Amino acid sequence: MFNFVGKFFKLLNGDASPGQIALGFSFALFIGLTPFFSLHNLIIFFFVFAIRVNLGAFFLGSAVFALLAFGIDPLSxxxxxxxxxxxxxxxxxxxxxxSDVWRAFKFNHTLLLGSVVISILLFIPMLFISRFIVSTYRVRIMKWFEKLKISKMLKASKFYKYYERLGE
Structure with a gap:
């Protein structure tokens, strides 16, 4: 759990652009909310690896949305x-x-079709919301936190050095 939170903040504080992180979270909707072993997920993986998407945000978002999928599945x-x-x-x-091609996508299954439709509907809002959150965090919260005396003390401690080694 501690490692998971540490990687999330390292992602937010990293050099990746907010757009790349937002795209990672947006594409993660499809992988996390839909059944994993589906043909459309191969297409999503192709897009993720073909365009500039932050892979850390993609895999982190996939794990988070997979957990949320248990609650969303009845709606799907x-x-x-x-x-x-x-x-x-x-x-x-x-x-x-x-058609054999469309039959391979298995859109005749209610869960798969519903979760793909929900992922498509949430893609653009997730893109804008996550980009806004990352940008706002970097401009306001991260800079404010770096100015605090406690953060300067934490960076000088052995705990912080251990935390940095976890991220490498």
Whole structure:
């Protein structure tokens, strides 16, 4: 737990741009909220490794969203069930299921479809919110904390040197 919190603050205090960290958290929505062994997750991993995304934020966000997924799964199932049972969309789902490519994505499963839709809907808000949080933290909280006497004392202690060695 201590190591997890330490890595999170090291990520926030690091050199990565807020946009890269925000993209990492946003792509982590898909990996964390959806069932892991899905074809669409290969596509997400491709995007993460192809563009400039902070991998620490991506893997940290994936772990956090995977824990949150247990609470969100009932909602995901309801969304997927609603979409799959909608009479207006029934012919589209039938046509997609006839194609081998779309059948491989397994969007006929309520949990998978619902969690992908929720991840798509939350992607842009997560991008802006996490970028705002990281930028605000770096401008206000980090600089304020560095000026405190207690933080200067902590940086001089053996505890802080141990903390820095954990991050390496």
């Amino acid at each position: 199932i309801k969304v997927g069930e609603y979409l799959l049972n909608d009479p207006d969309l029934l012919s589209m789902w039938t046509e997609l299921y006839q």
